[in-house]
Amino acid sequence: MATSFGFDRDAVLAAAAKLRSLTAEFDSSRRQTGPSSTTGSGDVDQALKGFTEAAMRHQSGLTIAVGAAADLLNDVVASHAQLDSSLSGQLASNQPPKGKIDE
Structure with missing residues (x-):
């Protein structure tokens, strides 16, 4: 029924x-990110390490947000099914009994 909308x-x-x-x-690429290689410069190595750690933190947050969006979409489908069932139940119960004629 709700598909009509x-x-x-x-x-x-x-x-x-x-x-x-x-x-x-995202999870797969995070697991593939290994330790940074040594460049020979302590400052560059530290910067690369900081960049990698920050990227992994942001990726974790993004993974959580995308997972939450997927959960919401699944909830939309479940809610649609409930609404559809409720609407069809209401329509069926509002019908006059068949075979009776008002006099």
């Missing part, structure tokens, strides 16, 4: 799945 359940589920896949890619 333009809700595309499959598109929402596909978007949530793409977001989940993105978080998996």
Whole structure:
């Protein structure tokens, strides 16, 4: 019923799945980031280490945010199903009983 209002359940589920896949890619790339190599300069090594640590922190925050967005999309689908069920139940209960004629 709610699809009559333009809700595309499959598109929402596909978007949530793409977001989940993105978080998996983030996690994979974070695991691949190893210790920085030594450049021969203490200042450069320290700067590279700081950059790597900051990038990993930001990536962790982004992973959490993208995961939360995927959860919200899944919640939209669940809420749609509840709304659809509720609306169809209300419409069915408001129908006059079949076979009775008002006199």
